[in-house]
Amino acid sequence: MYEFDYLKVSSINEAVSKFKELDDPRYLAGGHTLLPTMKQRLASPSHLVDISNIPDIIGISTNNNEVSIGSATTHHAVATSETINNLIPALAALANEIGDPQVRIRGTIGGSLANNDPAADYPAAALALKATIVTSEREISCDDFFVDLFETALNEGELITSVKFTVPQKASYVKFPNPASRYAIVGVMYAEFEEGARIAVTGAAPCVFRAHEMEEALKRGEELPEIIAEGLNSDIHAGAEYRAHLVKVMTKRAIENAK
Amino acid sequence: MSSTSVSMTVNGQKVSKTVPARTLLVTFLREHLGLTGTHIGCDTSQCGACNVHVDDKCVKSCTMLAAQADGTSIKTIEGVAKDGELHPMQLAFKQNHALQCGFCTPGMVMTAIDFAKNHQNPDEQEIRNHLEGNFCRCTGYHNIVKAISDGTKAMHNK
Ligand SMILES: Cc1cc2nc3c(=O)[nH]c(=O)nc-3n(C[C@H](O)[C@H](O)[C@H](O)COP(=O)(O)OP(=O)(O)OC[C@H]3O[C@@H](n4cnc5c(N)ncnc54)[C@H](O)[C@@H]3O)c2cc1C
Numbered sequence: 001m002y003e004f005d006y007l008k009v010s011s012i013n014e015a016v017s018k019f020k021e022l023d024d025p026r027y028l029a030g031g032h033t034l035l036p037t038m039k040q041r042l043a044s045p046s047h048l049v050d051i052s053n054i055p056d057i058i059g060i061s062t063n064n065n066e067v068s069i070g071s072a073t074t075h076h077a078v079a080t081s082e083t084i085n086n087l088i089p090a091l092a093a094l095a096n097e098i099g100d101p102q103v104r105i106r107g108t109i110g111g112s113l114a115n116n117d118p119a120a121d122y123p124a125a126a127l128a129l130k131a132t133i134v135t136s137e138r139e140i141s142c143d144d145f146f147v148d149l150f151e152t153a154l155n156e157g158e159l160i161t162s163v164k165f166t167v168p169q170k171a172s173y174v175k176f177p178n179p180a181s182r183y184a185i186v187g188v189m190y191a192e193f194e195e196g197a198r199i200a201v202t203g204a205a206p207c208v209f210r211a212h213e214m215e216e217a218l219k220r221g222e223e224l225p226e227i228i229a230e231g232l233n234s235d236i237h238a239g240a241e242y243r244a245h246l247v248k249v250m251t252k253r254a255i256e257n258a259k
Numbered sequence: 260m261s262s263t264s265v266s267m268t269v270n271g272q273k274v275s276k277t278v279p280a281r282t283l284l285v286t287f288l289r290e291h292l293g294l295t296g297t298h299i300g301c302d303t304s305q306c307g308a309c310n311v312h313v314d315d316k317c318v319k320s321c322t323m324l325a326a327q328a329d330g331t332s333i334k335t336i337e338g339v340a341k342d343g344e345l346h347p348m349q350l351a352f353k354q355n356h357a358l359q360c361g362f363c364t365p366g367m368v369m370t371a372i373d374f375a376k377n378h379q380n381p382d383e384q385e386i387r388n389h390l391e392g393n394f395c396r397c398t399g400y401h402n403i404v405k406a407i408s409d410g411t412k413a414m415h416n417k
């Protein structure tokens with residue numbers, strides 16, 4: 001790791017204002033993406049601004065038909081939350097499948113969304129569950145948040161403070177994990193709402209996406225269409241055609257399992 | 260050099276030191292405190308050889324800064340035996356021949372003790388699921404799973 005300075009902040013305002021004063025800072029939450037990246041010298045921030053102790057961005061609450069999760073809430077806290085297990089069991093199950101127990105005890109939802117890894121699990125949940133990403137500046141709809149490979153709509157220094165999920169009628173997340181890393185080779189989040197189903201796919205393409213053709217087919221009561229392999233990821237773990245096949249199979253399973 | 264002062268309790272003893280900000284918790288334990296029982300098996304946060312307990316939670320000490328552990332209470336493999344007597348989980352590893360080279364063992368034992376806290380009578384699949392983040396390159400895991408099953412029972416029946 002290259003050298004850097006470390007500072008802890010205790011409020012959202014302090015985090016944002018410190019970030020602005022510094023040369024090339026990065027926020028540090030659970031550190032389970034950023035620290036490995038820095039160890040490999042793929043990132044070399046001048047300062048780490050540790051946001052993991054800001055009380056205002058930790059915790060889970062509900063309001064009408066929404067569940068709000070503070071950005072520094074760990075995967076473990078989501079997986080074991082009674083509220084989430086009652087209202088959106090698919091979301092608790094998704095969090096419980098991220099990495100391994102030690103990753104879940106440190107890693108946070110805000111870090112996962114800000115990072116937008118093409119194979120991460122939470123982006124699929126956010127997109128299928130009509131999430132709103134609340135930041136230090138504004139509220140961003142999930143439909144606008146995920147821009148491209150490791151790229152989001154966040155501005156420099158903009159801090160995610162919470163994520164609001166819409167409680168669906170039914171939902172399910174099914175992932176085909178890479179057996180070594182546990183990241184999704186393909187993961188599908190399926191969620192039903194009054195106006196229809198939303199299907200979000202992670203792992204298959206450079207960025208999480210909604211499978212609009214499948215959503216439309218379901219609306220019309222038709223069979224799920226074949227998925228086109230063009231543009232999908234192809235690597236040592238799985239070729240594009242195989243991923244296309246997996247998208248359909250995982251979607252079928254997600255529809256069957258939805259509750 | 261950018262440095263930071265950290266204070267924590269390690270295996271019941273208070274320690275305070277000024278270290279470079281980039282010091283990982285595992286480096287702090289091994290190089291600054293000489294507690295080399297905690298191992299480093301990878302640089303991708305996957306193997307669990309470095310697992311320790313921070314405020315009673317099992318974490319990968321290679322993926323946490325010493326600065327992030329400021330103010331916490333840490334337990335490492337050196338702190339689990341009491342008065343020269345092996346911890347029941349260590350004993351179960353010994354009795355089940357759950358180690359060969361022993362490199363993964365400190366991390367395995369720390370994970371296993373953490374697991375046993377929340378499980379009374381676990382089945383094999385629960386144990387295997389909980390070992391997702393601990394790699395062993397020797398044993399084939401089978402005896403480790405048996406040891407954790409026995410060790411868990413021993414911890415609850417003492
Ligand atoms: C062995 C291993 C296996 C894993 N397996 C999986 C898996 O199966 N599925 C999966 O989805 N993930 C997996 N992960 C990733 C894990 O979930 C990370 O915890 C997560 O991606 C990042 O969260 P973090 O809190 O650790 O973020 P950090 O590493 O602290 O930060 C990540 C990035 O987000 C930024 N950031 C953090 N918080 C905020 C915020 N509130 N606002 C704005 N920017 C912010 C940081 O500046 C940084 O750029 C795995 C990680 C490891 C080490």
Ligand code: FES
Nearest residue numbers: 300306307309321
């Ligand atoms: S050394 Fe920490 S996970 Fe491998």
Ligand code: FES
Nearest residue numbers: 359363395396397
């Ligand atoms: S005993 Fe050798 S790595 Fe596990």
